[in-house]
Amino acid sequence: MKRMKRMKAPFAAKRFVDEYFPHCQAALLAGSVIRGEDTSTSDLDIVIFDSRIEIAYRETHIENGWPIEVFVHSLTSYKTYFRSDAERARPSLPRMVAEGIVLKDSGVLSIIKNEAVGLLKEGPAPWSEQTLMTKRYMLTDALGDLIGTQNEAEALFIANTLAEAIHEFVLRTNGQWIGASKWIVRALKQYDEDFADRFVTAFQSFYKTGNREGIITITDEVLAPFGGRLFEGYSMGK
Known part of the structure; x- marks a missing residue:
């Protein structure tokens, strides 16, 4: 037809x-x-x-x-x-x-x-200190899951979670609007084209070869200005 x-x-x-x-x-x-x-x-x-x-x-x-x-x-x-x-x-x-x-x-x-x-x-309202801590913790937790898992199927979906969380973290901490689906990459490119290219390369490498180093590096990069990974001492609702 x-x-x-x-x-x-x-x-x-x-x-x-x-x-x-x-x-x-x-x-x-x-x-x-x-x-x-x-x-x-x-x-x-x-x-x-x-x-x-x-x-x-x-x-x-x-x-x-x-x-x-x-x-x-x-x-x-x-x-x-x-x-x-x-x-x-x-x-x-x-x-x-x-x-x-x-x-x-x-x-x-x-x-x-x-x-x-x-x-x-x-632009969007800035995150509160509590929200920033929660987002750091969630990124740290997901990254730990990716580093530790030996299950390739699980790793695929952990990486998906990290991709969305990293894009959200870097944009929101820099006062930028976020996206969804195809707008994840578009929003990143509007903010920082070099970072967007490195972000895409890291995830392409993982999906093609299973190499997780690029994702680990870029996650640590976005967390570093805010104190790095956060696990010990994190508290919510106490």
Whole structure:
């Protein structure tokens, strides 16, 4: 079965908005297609602002040859999501709004975009001392598991845990937003391209050859400015 030929992304997105949300106050096209990073499986991320809705929601469609994810907000509900994203340090919606290209605007987008840009520039709130200690302990514990295990299957998933934890630790301790999935590497590259390359190399080496030294080295590197590995004396909830 042949795949439907795709319409160019901005035209497909505009047609979608006109058909499904003709009365909305504003709409944006965001995601990989506007950054020139789209692939054959990329979708269209569309953010809608509609004063008539009461509860924000998200849904998926396939239109004009494109899978589409649409994020629908009222003119106030987005603020709750901005706050939630800031608290988890993953600014998904603010990034989409800040980067998004305008598909429709009745005059409300400049304020919303300015809020998104301001939030992104501000960065996430710094960790408390207790949180920092807990994250050091968790990294130390996972690293110990990787060093000690002789089970190759277990080591694969310990390494996965370490990859996400290392990326979180180095970014949060430097006041940066974190990512998930493909955004782990993207977030690291935005902060420090050299570190991101060494991070990827360490994990590639492990997954290809089983060599754990690169992961051990990079874990110790990110922990060193904060006192190194932490096990003895760690306490929580006492």
